[in-house]
Amino acid sequence: MLNFYKTVDNRIIKIDAPETGCWISVISPSEAEIAYLTGDLGVELDFVRAALDEEESSRIESEEDQTLVIVDYPVAEQDTDENNTILYTTVPMGIIMTHDYVITVCLNENLLIGEMSEGRVKGLQTSLKTRFLLLTLLRVAARFLQYLKQIDKISSTTEMRLHQSMRNKELIQLLGLEKSLVYFSTSLKSDEITLEKILRGRIIKLYEEDEDLLEDVLIEIKQAIEMCNIYSNILSGTMDAFASVISxxxxxxxxxxxxxxxxxxxxxxxxxxxxxxxxxxxxxxxxxxxxxxxxxxxxxxxxxxxxxxxxx
Incomplete structure:
Protein backbone atom coordinates (compact mmCIF):
# COMPACT_ATOMS: atom_id res chain seq x y z
CA MET A 1 0.00 0.00 0.00
CA LEU A 2 1.37 3.38 -1.06
CA ASN A 3 0.19 6.71 0.35
CA PHE A 4 1.56 10.16 -0.42
CA TYR A 5 1.64 13.04 2.05
CA LYS A 6 2.93 16.58 2.00
CA THR A 7 3.17 19.41 4.51
CA VAL A 8 1.09 22.41 3.44
CA ASP A 9 0.70 25.37 5.80
CA ASN A 10 2.21 23.30 8.63
CA ARG A 11 -0.41 20.59 8.12
CA ILE A 12 0.03 17.07 6.77
CA ILE A 13 -2.31 16.46 3.85
CA LYS A 14 -2.74 13.42 1.65
CA ILE A 15 -2.00 13.90 -2.05
CA ASP A 16 -2.81 11.70 -5.04
CA ALA A 17 0.62 11.51 -6.65
CA PRO A 18 4.22 11.96 -5.51
CA GLU A 19 5.60 15.51 -5.57
CA THR A 20 9.00 16.94 -4.75
CA GLY A 21 9.34 17.26 -1.01
CA CYS A 22 6.59 14.77 -0.18
CA TRP A 23 6.56 11.76 2.12
CA ILE A 24 5.73 8.34 0.68
CA SER A 25 4.35 5.81 3.16
CA VAL A 26 4.94 2.23 2.03
CA ILE A 27 3.22 -0.51 4.03
CA SER A 28 3.48 -4.17 3.01
CA PRO A 29 3.88 -3.32 -0.69
CA SER A 30 3.00 -5.68 -3.51
CA GLU A 31 5.48 -6.58 -6.24
CA ALA A 32 3.82 -4.05 -8.54
CA GLU A 33 4.24 -1.29 -5.95
CA ILE A 34 7.88 -2.24 -5.40
CA ALA A 35 8.42 -2.09 -9.15
CA TYR A 36 6.82 1.39 -9.20
CA LEU A 37 9.12 2.59 -6.41
CA THR A 38 12.27 1.24 -8.04
CA GLY A 39 11.33 1.91 -11.65
CA ASP A 40 9.33 5.15 -11.73
CA LEU A 41 10.73 6.83 -8.60
CA GLY A 42 14.27 5.47 -8.87
CA VAL A 43 14.51 4.03 -5.36
CA GLU A 44 17.25 1.45 -4.81
CA LEU A 45 15.75 -2.06 -4.90
CA ASP A 46 18.19 -3.34 -2.26
CA PHE A 47 17.05 -0.58 0.12
CA VAL A 48 13.38 -1.56 -0.27
CA ARG A 49 14.11 -5.27 0.14
CA ALA A 50 16.26 -4.64 3.21
CA ALA A 51 13.51 -2.59 4.87
CA LEU A 52 11.04 -5.43 4.27
CA ASP A 53 13.30 -8.09 5.80
CA GLU A 54 12.00 -9.16 9.21
CA GLU A 55 15.48 -10.19 10.34
CA GLU A 56 17.17 -6.93 9.32
CA SER A 57 18.93 -5.15 12.18
CA SER A 58 19.21 -1.42 12.73
CA ARG A 59 21.79 0.23 10.48
CA ILE A 60 22.48 3.16 8.16
CA GLU A 61 23.70 2.90 4.59
CA SER A 62 24.25 5.41 1.81
CA GLU A 63 24.55 4.85 -1.94
CA GLU A 64 24.92 7.66 -4.47
CA ASP A 65 22.26 10.24 -3.55
CA GLN A 66 20.08 7.90 -1.47
CA THR A 67 20.35 7.04 2.22
CA LEU A 68 18.72 4.14 4.04
CA VAL A 69 18.17 4.16 7.79
CA ILE A 70 16.68 1.04 9.38
CA VAL A 71 15.48 1.24 12.98
CA ASP A 72 13.80 -1.34 15.19
CA TYR A 73 10.30 -0.28 16.17
CA PRO A 74 8.46 -1.78 19.19
CA VAL A 75 5.08 -3.44 18.75
CA ALA A 76 2.66 -5.12 21.15
CA GLU A 77 0.71 -8.20 20.14
CA GLN A 78 -1.65 -10.68 21.74
CA ASP A 79 -0.28 -14.19 21.86
CA THR A 80 -2.42 -16.84 20.19
CA ASP A 81 -2.09 -19.35 23.02
CA GLU A 82 -4.90 -20.20 25.44
CA ASN A 83 -3.48 -17.88 28.11
CA ASN A 84 -3.86 -14.74 25.92
CA THR A 85 -0.60 -13.30 27.15
CA ILE A 86 0.71 -9.96 25.84
CA LEU A 87 4.04 -10.08 24.05
CA TYR A 88 6.22 -7.18 22.99
CA THR A 89 8.66 -7.46 20.13
CA THR A 90 10.38 -5.27 17.56
CA VAL A 91 10.09 -5.00 13.78
CA PRO A 92 12.33 -3.13 11.34
CA MET A 93 11.20 0.11 9.75
CA GLY A 94 13.15 1.60 6.86
CA ILE A 95 13.46 5.31 6.13
CA ILE A 96 14.82 6.05 2.66
CA MET A 97 15.87 9.60 1.82
CA THR A 98 16.28 10.48 -1.85
CA HIS A 99 16.86 13.81 -3.53
CA ASP A 100 13.12 14.43 -3.95
CA TYR A 101 11.33 12.23 -1.42
CA VAL A 102 11.47 10.71 2.03
CA ILE A 103 10.05 7.20 2.09
CA THR A 104 9.08 5.02 5.05
CA VAL A 105 8.87 1.27 4.43
CA CYS A 106 7.11 -1.01 6.94
CA LEU A 107 6.03 -4.63 6.94
CA ASN A 108 2.75 -3.85 8.72
CA GLU A 109 0.74 -0.87 9.80
CA ASN A 110 1.92 0.67 13.06
CA LEU A 111 0.88 3.44 15.41
CA LEU A 112 3.78 5.71 14.46
CA ILE A 113 2.83 5.92 10.79
CA GLY A 114 -0.77 6.59 11.82
CA GLU A 115 0.26 9.43 14.14
CA MET A 116 2.44 11.01 11.45
CA SER A 117 -0.17 10.74 8.70
CA GLU A 118 -2.82 12.24 10.98
CA GLY A 119 -0.61 15.22 11.77
CA ARG A 120 -0.13 14.38 15.46
CA VAL A 121 3.66 14.76 15.31
CA LYS A 122 4.51 18.37 16.07
CA GLY A 123 6.90 20.16 13.71
CA LEU A 124 6.88 17.46 11.03
CA GLN A 125 7.91 18.87 7.64
CA THR A 126 8.04 16.46 4.72
CA SER A 127 10.36 18.75 2.76
CA LEU A 128 12.97 18.75 5.56
CA LYS A 129 14.17 15.18 5.21
CA THR A 130 16.74 15.21 8.03
CA ARG A 131 14.26 16.79 10.42
CA PHE A 132 11.65 14.24 9.32
CA LEU A 133 14.09 11.40 10.07
CA LEU A 134 15.01 12.72 13.52
CA LEU A 135 11.40 13.35 14.54
CA THR A 136 10.57 9.80 13.47
CA LEU A 137 13.42 8.43 15.56
CA LEU A 138 12.26 10.53 18.51
CA ARG A 139 8.78 9.01 18.26
CA VAL A 140 10.33 5.53 18.09
CA ALA A 141 12.27 6.22 21.29
CA ALA A 142 9.12 7.58 22.96
CA ARG A 143 7.23 4.43 21.95
CA PHE A 144 9.95 2.27 23.54
CA LEU A 145 9.60 4.21 26.80
CA GLN A 146 5.81 3.91 26.70
CA TYR A 147 5.90 0.14 26.22
CA LEU A 148 8.55 -0.26 28.93
CA LYS A 149 6.22 1.48 31.38
CA GLN A 150 3.41 -0.84 30.28
CA ILE A 151 5.66 -3.86 30.86
CA ASP A 152 6.42 -2.60 34.36
CA LYS A 153 2.71 -2.20 35.15
CA ILE A 154 1.81 -5.62 33.75
CA SER A 155 4.62 -7.31 35.68
CA SER A 156 3.52 -5.61 38.92
CA THR A 157 -0.10 -6.70 38.41
CA THR A 158 0.98 -10.24 37.55
CA GLU A 159 3.14 -10.44 40.67
CA MET A 160 0.15 -9.45 42.83
CA ARG A 161 -1.87 -12.27 41.26
CA LEU A 162 0.96 -14.71 41.89
CA HIS A 163 0.96 -13.80 45.58
CA GLN A 164 -2.65 -14.97 45.75
CA SER A 165 -2.49 -18.02 43.49
CA MET A 166 0.41 -19.84 41.84
CA ARG A 167 -0.96 -20.39 38.34
CA ASN A 168 0.76 -21.16 35.07
CA LYS A 169 -0.92 -18.23 33.32
CA GLU A 170 0.85 -15.61 35.43
CA LEU A 171 4.19 -17.40 35.18
CA ILE A 172 3.89 -17.61 31.39
CA GLN A 173 3.04 -13.89 31.29
CA LEU A 174 6.17 -13.04 33.30
CA LEU A 175 8.25 -15.27 31.04
CA GLY A 176 6.83 -13.47 27.98
CA LEU A 177 7.66 -10.08 29.48
CA GLU A 178 11.19 -11.22 30.25
CA LYS A 179 11.58 -12.31 26.63
CA SER A 180 10.17 -8.96 25.45
CA LEU A 181 12.76 -7.07 27.49
CA VAL A 182 15.52 -9.08 25.83
CA TYR A 183 14.16 -8.09 22.41
CA PHE A 184 13.91 -4.46 23.48
CA SER A 185 17.42 -4.40 24.91
CA THR A 186 18.96 -5.83 21.74
CA SER A 187 17.01 -3.48 19.46
CA LEU A 188 17.72 -0.39 21.56
CA LYS A 189 21.46 -1.03 21.51
CA SER A 190 21.35 -1.41 17.72
CA ASP A 191 19.35 1.82 17.39
CA GLU A 192 21.87 3.59 19.64
CA ILE A 193 24.75 2.56 17.38
CA THR A 194 22.85 3.82 14.32
CA LEU A 195 22.13 7.15 16.01
CA GLU A 196 25.77 7.58 16.96
CA LYS A 197 26.73 7.05 13.32
CA ILE A 198 24.23 9.73 12.29
CA LEU A 199 25.62 12.05 14.98
CA ARG A 200 29.05 11.96 13.35
CA GLY A 201 27.52 13.75 10.36
CA ARG A 202 29.46 11.81 7.75
CA ILE A 203 26.48 10.16 6.05
CA ILE A 204 23.70 12.66 6.75
CA LYS A 205 24.40 16.39 6.87
CA LEU A 206 23.28 17.85 10.18
CA TYR A 207 22.41 21.45 10.95
CA GLU A 208 22.72 23.00 14.38
CA GLU A 209 19.06 22.52 15.28
CA ASP A 210 19.23 18.96 13.93
CA GLU A 211 22.15 18.15 16.22
CA ASP A 212 20.14 19.31 19.25
CA LEU A 213 17.20 17.14 18.18
CA LEU A 214 19.48 14.16 17.58
CA GLU A 215 21.00 14.55 21.03
CA ASP A 216 17.45 14.49 22.46
CA VAL A 217 16.81 11.24 20.60
CA LEU A 218 20.03 9.74 21.95
CA ILE A 219 19.09 10.75 25.48
CA GLU A 220 15.69 9.06 25.09
CA ILE A 221 17.29 5.90 23.70
CA LYS A 222 19.88 5.75 26.50
CA GLN A 223 17.10 6.25 29.06
CA ALA A 224 15.12 3.43 27.45
CA ILE A 225 18.20 1.16 27.57
CA GLU A 226 18.69 1.93 31.25
CA MET A 227 15.02 1.31 32.05
CA CYS A 228 15.12 -1.93 30.06
CA ASN A 229 18.14 -3.18 32.01
CA ILE A 230 16.54 -2.25 35.36
CA TYR A 231 13.20 -3.91 34.54
CA SER A 232 14.99 -6.97 33.15
CA ASN A 233 17.01 -7.40 36.35
CA ILE A 234 13.93 -6.94 38.53
CA LEU A 235 11.88 -9.39 36.47
CA SER A 236 14.69 -11.94 36.43
CA GLY A 237 14.99 -11.72 40.23
CA THR A 238 11.23 -12.03 40.57
CA MET A 239 11.12 -15.14 38.39
CA ASP A 240 13.91 -16.73 40.44
CA ALA A 241 12.12 -15.86 43.68
CA PHE A 242 8.80 -17.34 42.55
CA ALA A 243 10.57 -20.44 41.26
CA SER A 244 12.04 -20.91 44.75
CA VAL A 245 8.63 -20.28 46.35
CA ILE A 246 6.95 -22.84 44.10
CA SER A 247 9.67 -25.39 44.82
Whole structure:
Protein backbone atom coordinates (compact mmCIF):
# COMPACT_ATOMS: atom_id res chain seq x y z
CA MET A 1 0.00 0.00 0.00
CA LEU A 2 1.37 3.38 -1.06
CA ASN A 3 0.19 6.71 0.35
CA PHE A 4 1.56 10.16 -0.42
CA TYR A 5 1.64 13.04 2.05
CA LYS A 6 2.93 16.58 2.00
CA THR A 7 3.17 19.41 4.51
CA VAL A 8 1.09 22.41 3.44
CA ASP A 9 0.70 25.37 5.80
CA ASN A 10 2.21 23.30 8.63
CA ARG A 11 -0.41 20.59 8.12
CA ILE A 12 0.03 17.07 6.77
CA ILE A 13 -2.31 16.46 3.85
CA LYS A 14 -2.74 13.42 1.65
CA ILE A 15 -2.00 13.90 -2.05
CA ASP A 16 -2.81 11.70 -5.04
CA ALA A 17 0.62 11.51 -6.65
CA PRO A 18 4.22 11.96 -5.51
CA GLU A 19 5.60 15.51 -5.57
CA THR A 20 9.00 16.94 -4.75
CA GLY A 21 9.34 17.26 -1.01
CA CYS A 22 6.59 14.77 -0.18
CA TRP A 23 6.56 11.76 2.12
CA ILE A 24 5.73 8.34 0.68
CA SER A 25 4.35 5.81 3.16
CA VAL A 26 4.94 2.23 2.03
CA ILE A 27 3.22 -0.51 4.03
CA SER A 28 3.48 -4.17 3.01
CA PRO A 29 3.88 -3.32 -0.69
CA SER A 30 3.00 -5.68 -3.51
CA GLU A 31 5.48 -6.58 -6.24
CA ALA A 32 3.82 -4.05 -8.54
CA GLU A 33 4.24 -1.29 -5.95
CA ILE A 34 7.88 -2.24 -5.40
CA ALA A 35 8.42 -2.09 -9.15
CA TYR A 36 6.82 1.39 -9.20
CA LEU A 37 9.12 2.59 -6.41
CA THR A 38 12.27 1.24 -8.04
CA GLY A 39 11.33 1.91 -11.65
CA ASP A 40 9.33 5.15 -11.73
CA LEU A 41 10.73 6.83 -8.60
CA GLY A 42 14.27 5.47 -8.87
CA VAL A 43 14.51 4.03 -5.36
CA GLU A 44 17.25 1.45 -4.81
CA LEU A 45 15.75 -2.06 -4.90
CA ASP A 46 18.19 -3.34 -2.26
CA PHE A 47 17.05 -0.58 0.12
CA VAL A 48 13.38 -1.56 -0.27
CA ARG A 49 14.11 -5.27 0.14
CA ALA A 50 16.26 -4.64 3.21
CA ALA A 51 13.51 -2.59 4.87
CA LEU A 52 11.04 -5.43 4.27
CA ASP A 53 13.30 -8.09 5.80
CA GLU A 54 12.00 -9.16 9.21
CA GLU A 55 15.48 -10.19 10.34
CA GLU A 56 17.17 -6.93 9.32
CA SER A 57 18.93 -5.15 12.18
CA SER A 58 19.21 -1.42 12.73
CA ARG A 59 21.79 0.23 10.48
CA ILE A 60 22.48 3.16 8.16
CA GLU A 61 23.70 2.90 4.59
CA SER A 62 24.25 5.41 1.81
CA GLU A 63 24.55 4.85 -1.94
CA GLU A 64 24.92 7.66 -4.47
CA ASP A 65 22.26 10.24 -3.55
CA GLN A 66 20.08 7.90 -1.47
CA THR A 67 20.35 7.04 2.22
CA LEU A 68 18.72 4.14 4.04
CA VAL A 69 18.17 4.16 7.79
CA ILE A 70 16.68 1.04 9.38
CA VAL A 71 15.48 1.24 12.98
CA ASP A 72 13.80 -1.34 15.19
CA TYR A 73 10.30 -0.28 16.17
CA PRO A 74 8.46 -1.78 19.19
CA VAL A 75 5.08 -3.44 18.75
CA ALA A 76 2.66 -5.12 21.15
CA GLU A 77 0.71 -8.20 20.14
CA GLN A 78 -1.65 -10.68 21.74
CA ASP A 79 -0.28 -14.19 21.86
CA THR A 80 -2.42 -16.84 20.19
CA ASP A 81 -2.09 -19.35 23.02
CA GLU A 82 -4.90 -20.20 25.44
CA ASN A 83 -3.48 -17.88 28.11
CA ASN A 84 -3.86 -14.74 25.92
CA THR A 85 -0.60 -13.30 27.15
CA ILE A 86 0.71 -9.96 25.84
CA LEU A 87 4.04 -10.08 24.05
CA TYR A 88 6.22 -7.18 22.99
CA THR A 89 8.66 -7.46 20.13
CA THR A 90 10.38 -5.27 17.56
CA VAL A 91 10.09 -5.00 13.78
CA PRO A 92 12.33 -3.13 11.34
CA MET A 93 11.20 0.11 9.75
CA GLY A 94 13.15 1.60 6.86
CA ILE A 95 13.46 5.31 6.13
CA ILE A 96 14.82 6.05 2.66
CA MET A 97 15.87 9.60 1.82
CA THR A 98 16.28 10.48 -1.85
CA HIS A 99 16.86 13.81 -3.53
CA ASP A 100 13.12 14.43 -3.95
CA TYR A 101 11.33 12.23 -1.42
CA VAL A 102 11.47 10.71 2.03
CA ILE A 103 10.05 7.20 2.09
CA THR A 104 9.08 5.02 5.05
CA VAL A 105 8.87 1.27 4.43
CA CYS A 106 7.11 -1.01 6.94
CA LEU A 107 6.03 -4.63 6.94
CA ASN A 108 2.75 -3.85 8.72
CA GLU A 109 0.74 -0.87 9.80
CA ASN A 110 1.92 0.67 13.06
CA LEU A 111 0.88 3.44 15.41
CA LEU A 112 3.78 5.71 14.46
CA ILE A 113 2.83 5.92 10.79
CA GLY A 114 -0.77 6.59 11.82
CA GLU A 115 0.26 9.43 14.14
CA MET A 116 2.44 11.01 11.45
CA SER A 117 -0.17 10.74 8.70
CA GLU A 118 -2.82 12.24 10.98
CA GLY A 119 -0.61 15.22 11.77
CA ARG A 120 -0.13 14.38 15.46
CA VAL A 121 3.66 14.76 15.31
CA LYS A 122 4.51 18.37 16.07
CA GLY A 123 6.90 20.16 13.71
CA LEU A 124 6.88 17.46 11.03
CA GLN A 125 7.91 18.87 7.64
CA THR A 126 8.04 16.46 4.72
CA SER A 127 10.36 18.75 2.76
CA LEU A 128 12.97 18.75 5.56
CA LYS A 129 14.17 15.18 5.21
CA THR A 130 16.74 15.21 8.03
CA ARG A 131 14.26 16.79 10.42
CA PHE A 132 11.65 14.24 9.32
CA LEU A 133 14.09 11.40 10.07
CA LEU A 134 15.01 12.72 13.52
CA LEU A 135 11.40 13.35 14.54
CA THR A 136 10.57 9.80 13.47
CA LEU A 137 13.42 8.43 15.56
CA LEU A 138 12.26 10.53 18.51
CA ARG A 139 8.78 9.01 18.26
CA VAL A 140 10.33 5.53 18.09
CA ALA A 141 12.27 6.22 21.29
CA ALA A 142 9.12 7.58 22.96
CA ARG A 143 7.23 4.43 21.95
CA PHE A 144 9.95 2.27 23.54
CA LEU A 145 9.60 4.21 26.80
CA GLN A 146 5.81 3.91 26.70
CA TYR A 147 5.90 0.14 26.22
CA LEU A 148 8.55 -0.26 28.93
CA LYS A 149 6.22 1.48 31.38
CA GLN A 150 3.41 -0.84 30.28
CA ILE A 151 5.66 -3.86 30.86
CA ASP A 152 6.42 -2.60 34.36
CA LYS A 153 2.71 -2.20 35.15
CA ILE A 154 1.81 -5.62 33.75
CA SER A 155 4.62 -7.31 35.68
CA SER A 156 3.52 -5.61 38.92
CA THR A 157 -0.10 -6.70 38.41
CA THR A 158 0.98 -10.24 37.55
CA GLU A 159 3.14 -10.44 40.67
CA MET A 160 0.15 -9.45 42.83
CA ARG A 161 -1.87 -12.27 41.26
CA LEU A 162 0.96 -14.71 41.89
CA HIS A 163 0.96 -13.80 45.58
CA GLN A 164 -2.65 -14.97 45.75
CA SER A 165 -2.49 -18.02 43.49
CA MET A 166 0.41 -19.84 41.84
CA ARG A 167 -0.96 -20.39 38.34
CA ASN A 168 0.76 -21.16 35.07
CA LYS A 169 -0.92 -18.23 33.32
CA GLU A 170 0.85 -15.61 35.43
CA LEU A 171 4.19 -17.40 35.18
CA ILE A 172 3.89 -17.61 31.39
CA GLN A 173 3.04 -13.89 31.29
CA LEU A 174 6.17 -13.04 33.30
CA LEU A 175 8.25 -15.27 31.04
CA GLY A 176 6.83 -13.47 27.98
CA LEU A 177 7.66 -10.08 29.48
CA GLU A 178 11.19 -11.22 30.25
CA LYS A 179 11.58 -12.31 26.63
CA SER A 180 10.17 -8.96 25.45
CA LEU A 181 12.76 -7.07 27.49
CA VAL A 182 15.52 -9.08 25.83
CA TYR A 183 14.16 -8.09 22.41
CA PHE A 184 13.91 -4.46 23.48
CA SER A 185 17.42 -4.40 24.91
CA THR A 186 18.96 -5.83 21.74
CA SER A 187 17.01 -3.48 19.46
CA LEU A 188 17.72 -0.39 21.56
CA LYS A 189 21.46 -1.03 21.51
CA SER A 190 21.35 -1.41 17.72
CA ASP A 191 19.35 1.82 17.39
CA GLU A 192 21.87 3.59 19.64
CA ILE A 193 24.75 2.56 17.38
CA THR A 194 22.85 3.82 14.32
CA LEU A 195 22.13 7.15 16.01
CA GLU A 196 25.77 7.58 16.96
CA LYS A 197 26.73 7.05 13.32
CA ILE A 198 24.23 9.73 12.29
CA LEU A 199 25.62 12.05 14.98
CA ARG A 200 29.05 11.96 13.35
CA GLY A 201 27.52 13.75 10.36
CA ARG A 202 29.46 11.81 7.75
CA ILE A 203 26.48 10.16 6.05
CA ILE A 204 23.70 12.66 6.75
CA LYS A 205 24.40 16.39 6.87
CA LEU A 206 23.28 17.85 10.18
CA TYR A 207 22.41 21.45 10.95
CA GLU A 208 22.72 23.00 14.38
CA GLU A 209 19.06 22.52 15.28
CA ASP A 210 19.23 18.96 13.93
CA GLU A 211 22.15 18.15 16.22
CA ASP A 212 20.14 19.31 19.25
CA LEU A 213 17.20 17.14 18.18
CA LEU A 214 19.48 14.16 17.58
CA GLU A 215 21.00 14.55 21.03
CA ASP A 216 17.45 14.49 22.46
CA VAL A 217 16.81 11.24 20.60
CA LEU A 218 20.03 9.74 21.95
CA ILE A 219 19.09 10.75 25.48
CA GLU A 220 15.69 9.06 25.09
CA ILE A 221 17.29 5.90 23.70
CA LYS A 222 19.88 5.75 26.50
CA GLN A 223 17.10 6.25 29.06
CA ALA A 224 15.12 3.43 27.45
CA ILE A 225 18.20 1.16 27.57
CA GLU A 226 18.69 1.93 31.25
CA MET A 227 15.02 1.31 32.05
CA CYS A 228 15.12 -1.93 30.06
CA ASN A 229 18.14 -3.18 32.01
CA ILE A 230 16.54 -2.25 35.36
CA TYR A 231 13.20 -3.91 34.54
CA SER A 232 14.99 -6.97 33.15
CA ASN A 233 17.01 -7.40 36.35
CA ILE A 234 13.93 -6.94 38.53
CA LEU A 235 11.88 -9.39 36.47
CA SER A 236 14.69 -11.94 36.43
CA GLY A 237 14.99 -11.72 40.23
CA THR A 238 11.23 -12.03 40.57
CA MET A 239 11.12 -15.14 38.39
CA ASP A 240 13.91 -16.73 40.44
CA ALA A 241 12.12 -15.86 43.68
CA PHE A 242 8.80 -17.34 42.55
CA ALA A 243 10.57 -20.44 41.26
CA SER A 244 12.04 -20.91 44.75
CA VAL A 245 8.63 -20.28 46.35
CA ILE A 246 6.95 -22.84 44.10
CA SER A 247 9.67 -25.39 44.82
CA UNK A 248 9.37 -24.71 48.55
CA UNK A 249 5.59 -25.09 48.45
CA UNK A 250 5.98 -28.42 46.69
CA UNK A 251 8.42 -29.60 49.34
CA UNK A 252 5.97 -28.60 52.09
CA UNK A 253 3.13 -30.49 50.41
CA UNK A 254 5.29 -33.57 49.99
CA UNK A 255 6.37 -33.35 53.66
CA UNK A 256 2.77 -33.22 54.92
CA UNK A 257 1.69 -36.05 52.63
CA UNK A 258 4.64 -38.15 53.80
CA UNK A 259 3.69 -37.59 57.46
CA UNK A 260 0.07 -38.55 56.76
CA UNK A 261 1.24 -41.66 54.89
CA UNK A 262 3.36 -42.75 57.86
CA UNK A 263 0.44 -42.39 60.28
CA UNK A 264 -1.98 -44.19 57.93
CA UNK A 265 0.49 -47.06 57.38
CA UNK A 266 0.48 -48.09 61.07
CA UNK A 267 -3.11 -49.54 61.14
CA UNK A 268 -2.31 -51.53 57.97
CA UNK A 269 0.71 -53.09 59.67
CA UNK A 270 -1.20 -53.96 62.86
CA UNK A 271 -4.28 -55.35 61.09
CA UNK A 272 -2.04 -57.22 58.67
CA UNK A 273 -0.26 -58.85 61.60
CA UNK A 274 -3.54 -59.89 63.25
CA UNK A 275 -4.94 -61.03 59.93
CA UNK A 276 -2.32 -63.73 59.47
CA UNK A 277 -3.71 -67.28 59.48
CA UNK A 278 -1.55 -68.50 62.40
CA UNK A 279 -2.25 -69.62 65.93
CA UNK A 280 -0.99 -68.18 69.19
CA UNK A 281 -1.64 -64.46 68.56
CA UNK A 282 -1.73 -62.38 71.80
CA UNK A 283 -5.23 -61.27 72.85
CA UNK A 284 -6.99 -62.51 69.69
CA UNK A 285 -9.99 -60.18 69.91
CA UNK A 286 -11.24 -57.62 67.37
CA UNK A 287 -10.84 -54.68 69.74
CA UNK A 288 -7.15 -55.40 70.40
CA UNK A 289 -5.75 -54.37 66.96
CA UNK A 290 -7.97 -51.27 67.11
CA UNK A 291 -6.53 -50.21 70.44
CA UNK A 292 -2.96 -50.93 69.36
CA UNK A 293 -3.46 -49.02 66.09
CA UNK A 294 -4.94 -45.99 67.84
CA UNK A 295 -2.18 -45.89 70.43
CA UNK A 296 0.63 -46.23 67.89
CA UNK A 297 -1.01 -43.67 65.54
CA UNK A 298 -1.34 -41.22 68.42
CA UNK A 299 2.27 -41.64 69.51
CA UNK A 300 3.52 -41.31 65.91
CA UNK A 301 1.36 -38.22 65.29
CA UNK A 302 2.68 -36.53 68.45
CA UNK A 303 6.28 -37.22 67.39
CA UNK A 304 5.64 -35.87 63.87
CA UNK A 305 3.92 -32.76 65.24
CA UNK A 306 6.92 -32.04 67.45
CA UNK A 307 9.11 -32.42 64.36
CA UNK A 308 6.91 -29.78 62.58
CA UNK A 309 6.01 -32.28 59.89
CA UNK A 310 2.43 -31.00 59.61
CA UNK A 311 3.29 -27.27 59.38
CA UNK A 312 3.10 -25.46 56.06
Missing amino acids: NNLNIVMKVLTAITIVMAIPNIVFGFYGMNVAGLPVPYVWMPLVISLVLCGITAIILVKKDMFKS
